[in-house]
Amino acid sequence: MLLADVGSGALLAALALSAFAALLGFLSGARGLVLQALVARRALWAAAGAVVVGAAALEAAFLTHDFVIAYVAEHSDLATPAPLLAAGFYSGQEGSLLYWTLVLAVIGGLSLAGTSGGRLPAYAIGVLGSILTFFLLVLNFVAGPFALLGFVPADGAGLNPLLRDGGMLIHPPFLLAGFASFAVPFSFAMAALLAGRADAAWITLTRRLALLAWGLQSAGLTLGMWWAYHVLGWGGYWGWDPVENVALLPWLVTTAYVHSSQIQERRGMLKGWNQGLVVAAFLLAVFGTFVVRSGVIQSVHSFAISPIGPWFLAFLAVAVLASGLLLAVRAPLLRGDRSLESSVSREGAFLLQNLLFVALAFAVFWGTVLPLVSQFIQGRAAAVGPPFYERVTAPFFLALLALLAVGPLLPWRRAGTAWLRTLKWPLTAAAAALAALLGAGLQNPAVLLAGPVLAAGATTSILEYAKGVRFATRLPGSWPVAAARLAIRNRRRYGAYLAHLGIVVAACGFAGSHFWQQERQLTLRPNQSVAVGRYQLTLESIGSASAAGTTTTTAFLSLGDGESLTAGRTVYDSFGGQSTTRVAIRSSAFEDLYIVLQPSTGAGSVNLTVFVNPLVGWIWTGAALLILGALSGSWPGGRRSPERVAAPARRPALAGSAE
Amino acid sequence: MLLRWGAVGAVLAACLGYLVFSATAGNAQYYRTVAELKRDPGVGEARMLGTVQDDVQRLDDGREVRFSAAQDGATIPVVYSGQLPDIFRPGIQVVVEGRVQPDGVFLARTLLAKCPSRFTATPTK
Numbered sequence: 207m208l209l210a211d212v213g214s215g216a217l218l219a220a221l222a223l224s225a226f227a228a229l230l231g232f233l234s235g236a237r238g239l240v241l242q243a244l245v246a247r248r249a250l251w252a253a254a255g256a257v258v259v260g261a262a263a264l265e266a267a268f269l270t271h272d273f274v275i276a277y278v279a280e281h282s283d284l285a286t287p288a289p290l291l292a293a294g295f296y297s298g299q300e301g302s303l304l305y306w307t308l309v310l311a312v313i314g315g316l317s318l319a320g321t322s323g324g325r326l327p328a329y330a331i332g333v334l335g336s337i338l339t340f341f342l343l344v345l346n347f348v349a350g351p352f353a354l355l356g357f358v359p360a361d362g363a364g365l366n367p368l369l370r371d372g373g374m375l376i377h378p379p380f381l382l383a384g385f386a387s388f389a390v391p392f393s394f395a396m397a398a399l400l401a402g403r404a405d406a407a408w409i410t411l412t413r414r415l416a417l418l419a420w421g422l423q424s425a426g427l428t429l430g431m432w433w434a435y436h437v438l439g440w441g442g443y444w445g446w447d448p449v450e451n452v453a454l455l456p457w458l459v460t461t462a463y464v465h466s467s468q469i470q471e472r473r474g475m476l477k478g479w480n481q482g483l484v485v486a487a488f489l490l491a492v493f494g495t496f497v498v499r500s501g502v503i504q505s506v507h508s509f510a511i512s513p514i515g516p517w518f519l520a521f522l523a524v525a526v527l528a529s530g531l532l533l534a535v536r537a538p539l540l541r542g543d544r545s546l547e548s549s550v551s552r553e554g555a556f557l558l559q560n561l562l563f564v565a566l567a568f569a570v571f572w573g574t575v576l577p578l579v580s581q582f583i584q585g586r587a588a589a590v591g592p593p594f595y596e597r598v599t600a601p602f603f604l605a606l607l608a609l610l611a612v613g614p615l616l617p618w619r620r621a622g623t624a625w626l627r628t629l630k631w632p633l634t635a636a637a638a639a640l641a642a643l644l645g646a647g648l649q650n651p652a653v654l655l656a657g658p659v660l661a662a663g664a665t666t667s668i669l670e671y672a673k674g675v676r677f678a679t680r681l682p683g684s685w686p687v688a689a690a691r692l693a694i695r696n697r698r699r700y701g702a703y704l705a706h707l708g709i710v711v712a713a714c715g716f717a718g719s720h721f722w723q724q725e726r727q728l729t730l731r732p733n734q735s736v737a738v739g740r741y742q743l744t745l746e747s748i749g750s751a752s753a754a755g756t757t758t759t760t761a762f763l764s765l766g767d768g769e770s771l772t773a774g775r776t777v778y779d780s781f782g783g784q785s786t787t788r789v790a791i792r793s794s795a796f797e798d799l800y801i802v803l804q805p806s807t808g809a810g811s812v813n814l815t816v817f818v819n820p821l822v823g824w825i826w827t828g829a830a831l832l833i834l835g836a837l838s839g840s841w842p843g844g845r846r847s848p849e850r851v852a853a854p855a856r857r858p859a860l861a862g863s864a865e
Numbered sequence: 866m867l868l869r870w871g872a873v874g875a876v877l878a879a880c881l882g883y884l885v886f887s888a889t890a891g892n893a894q895y896y897r898t899v900a901e902l903k904r905d906p907g908v909g910e911a912r913m914l915g916t917v918q919d920d921v922q923r924l925d926d927g928r929e930v931r932f933s934a935a936q937d938g939a940t941i942p943v944v945y946s947g948q949l950p951d952i953f954r955p956g957i958q959v960v961v962e963g964r965v966q967p968d969g970v971f972l973a974r975t976l977l978a979k980c981p982s983r984f985t986a987t988p989t990k
Contacts, residue, residue, distance in 0.1 A: 368952065440948060549869060561874055565881045572885055576893065587896040589912060591962075591975075594892040598884045727928065784952050804948065805923070813928060815948055 210275050213263030214352040217304075220256035220311075221342040223249050228335030235329035235400060243328035247318050250331050253338060254311035261308045264301060264351055268294045274358045277301060277351045283364035285754070290365055293374045297365055299499065299514070300351035302382055306495075307341040309386035314338065317390045317415050326407060329397035337389050340521050349514050367778045367786045373433030381426030381453060385491045387419035388456055391463075392488035392529075395481050399532045404539040406471045409480065413467065414840040416484070420460045421836030427453060428829035439787035439802040441725065441817040443825070446595040448503045451574040452494030455567055459487040462563035465556045472618065473553060474543030478533065479560070481540065485529045490567075492522045503577055548620040555613035562606050569598045596720075600652070604659060607713060610706055611636075611662035614670060631669055632662035656717050660710055667707040674700065697838045705835030712828025718821025728814045730761075739818045741799055742766030748812055755779045761803050761812045763790060773803040773814065798822045894962060900939040906965035913962075913971065915941070919955045934959065934971070943971045950978035 227249035234242035264277075268291050273279040281301070282294040296305040314334040321327035345351065365374075391412045398408035430450070431443035444450060463483040469476050496518035497503050533540075546553055572579075573590045580588040615628045639661035643654055674696075678689035693700045728736055730745040737743070742765065749760040758776040765771065774788035790801040797820045804813040894912040902913060915934025922931045929946040932955075943961055953959070953976075961973035 439951065546870070557870065558873065561877050565877055569881060569885055572889075576889065577896070580893070580895075588893040589896065590889060590892045591894075594888045597888040597892075598881075601880070601884065784954055786951055802948070804928070 209263045209267040209270070209272050210352045210354055213260045213267070214346075214350065216256045216260035216263060217342060217345050217350075217352070220253045220260065221339065221346050223253035223256060224311075224335045224338040224342055226335075227253060228332050228339055231328050231331030231333075231335055235325045235332055235397070238325055239328075243324075243331065246328065246331045246335070247321075250318065250335055250338075251315050253335070253342075254315040257304075257308050257311040257338075257342075261295075261304055264304060265292065265295050268292065271362070273360075273362050274354055275351075276353045276355045279355060279359050279362040281362070281365055283362040286362075286365055286370075289372075289375055290370055293369075293378075294365060296378050296382065297369055297374070300345070300349045300353075302378070303341065303345055303349055303514070304351050305379070306382050306386045307338065307345060309383045310334075310341065310389050311338055313383075313387050313390055313415060313418075314393070317394070317412060321411065325401040326394070326397050326403055326411075329400040330393045330408075330411075332400075333393040333396045334389070337393065344514055344517055348517055367776070367784055368437070370786075371433070371437050373429065373437055377426065377429035377433045380422055380429055384419055384423030384426045385453070385456070385495065387415065387422055388460065388488045388491045390419065391416040391484045395484040396529060396532060399481065399536045399539075402536065402539060404477050404536075406467075406474070409467050409471055413471075414842065416460065416467070417464060417836055417840035420457070420464055421833050421840065423453070423457045423460070424829065424836060425833050427457060428826070428833070432826060435822065436789060436791065437786075439789045441723070441800055441802070441815070441819065443719075443822070446573070446592045448574045449498050451570050452490070452497050455490040455494065455570060455574075456487040458563050458567040458570065459483055459490060462560040462567075463487065466560050469553050469556055475546065475553065476557075477542060478537065478540035481533060483560075483564075485533070486567075489522065489525055489529070490571075492518060492525060496522055497574070503574065550616065550621040552613070552616045552618045555609060555616050559606065559609055559613065562602050562609070566599055566602045566606075569602070570595065573598070603713070604656060607656075607659045607663050607710070610709065611659060611666045614666055614703070614706070628669075632665045635665035636662040650721065653717070653721055656713075660714055660717070663710040663713075664707065667703045667710065670703045671700070697841060701835040701837070701839030703835070704838065705832045708828045708831030708833075708835060710828070711831060712825045715821045715824030715826075715828060718824065719819045722820045724818040726816045728816060729811050730814060731811045738816050739797075739799070743801075743816065745812065746770070748810075759803065759806075759812075760788075761790075761801075761814065763801065765792065765799075771799075771801065773801045775803045775805065793823050795823065796820060898939070899934060899936040899941050902965055902971065903939055903941055903969075906969075910962060910964050910974070912960060913941075914958060914960050915943070916958050917953070917955050921955055934961070941965075941971050942969070943973055945973040945976045947976070949976065952978050 227246045230242055230246035230249065233239065234246055264275075266272075267275050267278050268282055269288070271278070271282070271284060277298060277300050278294070281297045282291055286294065294301070296302045314337075318327060318331060318334075321330070394408040394412040398404070430453070434440075434445075435443040460483070463480060466476050466483065467480050470480050496515060499514055499518060546557075548554065573594050577587040577589050580586060611632045612629070615625055615632075617625055636658035639658045640654065643657045648654065674692055675685070675689050678692050679685040681688040681692075724739060726738055728738075728743075730736065730743075732745050732747050735742060735744040744764045744766075746762040746764050749762065751758050751760070756776050756778050758774055760772050760774040763771045763773065769792065771790040771792060772788070773790035775785055776788070777785045785805065787802055790799075790803075792799040797818055800817040800819050802815045802817075804815060806813045894910055897907075897911045897913055899913060899915055902911060913934070913936075915936045918933040918935055918940065920931075920933050923929070924931065929944065930949060930953075931942065931944045933940045934943050945961065945963075958979040960977045960979065961971065962975045963971060963973040966972050
């Protein structure tokens with residue numbers, strides 16, 4: 207009872223504080239009031255503090271089995287182990303919303319820490335406060351996590367078996383945090399428009415946080431794939447389901463933004479475009495939440511269909527109208543300081559990359575909303591599956607990988623012809639890869655195209671490190687120390703190339719598992735042996751065990767080299783006979799042997815689905831490199847902002863830094 | 866310069882448009898209701914949403930499954946062989962893709978289970 211009171215009280219206080227912060231933020235932005243802006247910032251911080259208290263109360267309620275709170279009783283029971291108990295917090299709708307609000311409040315609060323009392327930060331407080339107010343309204347009046355049951359049940363209902371996994375501890379928090387953190391760059395972009403400042407100040411203020419949001423979303427997507435692969439037992443990791451797509455959309459748009467924002471920082475161009483990308487990323491994140499929570503699009507993952515759908519639709523409509531109107535009104539301010547000098551330049555490469563990513567985002571968006579569009583136009587819902595996405599996105603992904611091999615070699619402003627000589631290394635690597643693939647007897651044109659492009663991309667990324675090392679050898683002192691110092695000082699640059707390398711490695715994994723996955727259905731009796739690929743698979747024995755409400759069947763398997771594997775299936779009585787698999791996976795550097803125990807009706811034998819998945823491990827390695835790169839690029843300190851490229855401005859900069 | 870980038874954008878948009886259009890035309894499947902399929906099975910592939918009834922039968926050592934799918938009072942027999950999702954059981958909703966055979970049985974090529982509408986067991990309330 208006490209925890210519920212503390213929690214709901216804290217959320218109510220947070221609502222009042224954030225609404226106050228929003229109003230005062232807008233007011234002090236409009237009137238240029240410095241003192242009031244500082245008060246508004248304090249109010250926003252206080253709101254963040256209250257949200258933290260509310261979240262802590264819910265977490266404490268889970269850990270102490272406070273089953274009088276309906277949400278706790280529905281998502282945990284006495285037998286739930288402590289780590290999963292803690293994860294119960296965000297396993298349902300109300301808790302996920304509270305978690306989202308928590309991330310928004312904390313990251314939003316942090317983003318204001320370094321700002322002074324100018325008009326831009328004041329407006330940013332206004333926008334951030336408004337978003338926070340919306341979420342707190344929903345939490346207080348529509349989907350409250352602290353709703354009470356009329357009685358105290360002896361035990362809770364427990365977490366769904368599918369969620370009883372280590373992946374539950376990491377995948378949802380990262381994905382939800384990524385979604386929530388797109389609001390921060392959006393708020394600053396809106397604030398810049400409101401304040402009439404067209405320079406890169408808002409980008410500088412939020413650069414690190416935008417990269418952090420992008421890194422969080424990358425981690426969330428990867429962990430989602432990892433979870434699907436290790437837990438769900440269908441042998442794949444990405445199914446182009448609407449719920450997956452809406453998480454990918456803001457990532458695609460933000461990937462474009464982390465590149466094009468550099469053009470604005472260095473060259474003062476693409477101002478409106480950057481605003482548009484940041485706004486689009488946030489709107490897509492809200493759209494994603496609406497789709498996921500409202501059930502308007504049929505998905506394999508249907509979460510609780512709930513009354514919050516219309517609220518999010520209304521919020522989305524307001525956000526679209528407000529940001530669209532603001533962009534239109536401020537359009538004259540958003541003209542570039544100068545125009546592109548030459549298409550063959552770093553700027554040109556970034557621009558092409560942006561167009562490709564936006565095209566990708568559009569294709570994924572189209573496939574996702576097709577059921578709605580066709581329902582509207584034809585009166586009947588049509589849907590597309592993975593073949594659609596593979597066909598449409600593959601050429602764009604390939605073009606982007608080719609750009610990854612060439613773009614980083616291009617100088618800023620105007621390339622001339624000197625840079626063409628640097629192409630010799632990636633071209634050599636591409637030729638070598640092509641020869642190797644042909645030598646191996648491969649004839650699939652897609653493979654013969656992708657292989658060389660990936661080799662060139664890897665070479666270009668590694669080349670940047672080689673250049674750094676060569677430069678370091680000329681510095682005084684021992685060169686490894688000098689190289690490390692160089693890498694740390696220019697962590698933004700080297701982080702970016704690490705992320706590029708990660709993309710190439712992960713792309714090898716996607717290609718390998720897409721082109722060469724093998725699948726076989728087997729029925730085995732004990733001591734029976736079958737050759738699958740290069741493995742000699744033997745069923746040693748079948749085990750069966752029953753424990754509190756569950757029955758587990760286990761197949762004990764051995765491979766020719768003496769290694770043993772176990773594949774299991776557990777049936778839960780309390781969840782209507784729902785079952786979970788424990789996939790047996792033997793990973794090596796170049797392939798995974800992946801064995802799923804299927805339900806069986808025959809006694810004395812087991813049905814197995816055996817996959818050989820080439821290069822899947824490369825996806826996780828590549829993603830780890832990518833996230834490491836994003837982290838090092840967003841780490842505080844280092845070189846503060848890239849040197850602006852000196853060039854005579856054709857038009858004087860419109861907005862000075864004077865405020 | 867603006868003209869050149871406009872042209873690049875237009876070419877990209879045209880490629881995208883062609884790919885999206887052809888892939889949509891080639892891959893789109895209409896959701897059909899159970900009642901519709903019973904009345905007019907059609908010739909092509911269809912995608913259907915239905916609730917799994919209690920008559921689930923597993924044949925061929927559990928590799929093939931037969932059940933009735935119901936939607937708005939109409940039911941149709943479905944047969945599917947292949948990997949079943951973990952959460953497959955009577956009472957859940959499934960999306961099946963396939964075609965209706967002459968004997969009126971829906972032969973499913975793919976079967977997707979919708980996750981339980983709430984990630985919870987029977988409510989304690």
